[in-house]
Amino acid sequence: MTMVATNSNRQTTAWYAVRAVPGYQRMATILEPANDETEEEKLARDRRKGESILERNLRNGGIDVYMPSFWAITQHQRTNKMLERRFPLLVGYAFVNISQRDFERVRNIDGVMCFLRPSADRGPIVFPDTDVGSLMFADFQKRQQWERERTERLVLSQNHRRNSLNKRLGLIFPKGRRKKIPLRMMAEAAIDDLSPASRQQVLKILNELKAMDSEMEACRASSTALYSVA
Known part of the structure; x- marks a missing residue:
């Protein structure tokens, strides 16, 4: 059974696979x-975090698109900085939910090479909504797991950095000046x-601590956006 959605012009839609131009899934x-x-x-901008060039072009063109993907941590070749990056699960392909009258519009989107066909003399393959829905659900579960692991990694990293920064503050303030209040509050007051x-x-040191607070807030906001209705 294929997805049967109806727009304002009573046009039914279905899922089709498009081939991406190399480089457009980055x-x-x-x-x-x-x-x-x-x-x-x-919230909409947060939900589009990590989107590919192909997805952005299709969405900007008013096309409903879904690209199965996964997140991973990579290391920058020059700076050695650890980066979070999103990669396509099906390299070279993405799904679009359109009516038949939109075929040409999709073909004209920058980054779309062609539709997936069973043969040159037949039309694009229609993918059942159950198959695409299963991919979406598995994708969502993986994203939930990734967000949990990401938050845990950030908390561990920040705890280590906060301890280091607090030790540096402790060296600046002699023991005789310390009160029974957090070092950060004492530093801001004195x-x-x-x-x-x-x-x-x-x-x-205080600016580093504030930057860490902002980083954690952004992480939590990203997780909140994940559970929001698209």
Whole structure:
């Protein structure tokens, strides 16, 4: 049984596979937030995190697209920095949910090579909604697992970094000046009374801690967007 969806013009739609032009399944440039971005627009942008160039082009063209994928950690060749990257599960292919009248429109999208056909003299293959739905569900479960592992890795990493930064703060403030309050709060309260050199060190540490807070907040927001209705 194929997916039977109906648009405003009573046109039924179905899932078809398209062949991607080489290079168009790599991750697209991150979208920058608009100055007047609404909360709904922010959630939509978060859900599109890691989208490929092909997916972005199809969505911008008003085409419903689904590309099975997985996330992995890679190492930058020059900087050795660890990066999170999304890769296609079916290299070279993605699915589109369209009506037959949209075939030509899809073919004209930058990054689409052709539709998958059983033979040159037959039309594009229709994929059952149950098959595509199963892929989507497995994809969603994998993404949930990835987000959990990602959060756990970030928490462990941040705990290590926070301990290191707190030790550096402890070296700046002599034991006799310490109170029964967190070092970070004490540093923020006493920063104006420090020498210029110590003040610069403390500001650097506090900025690192604030950046870590923002990183954790972004991680949690990303996980929240995952569970939001698309």
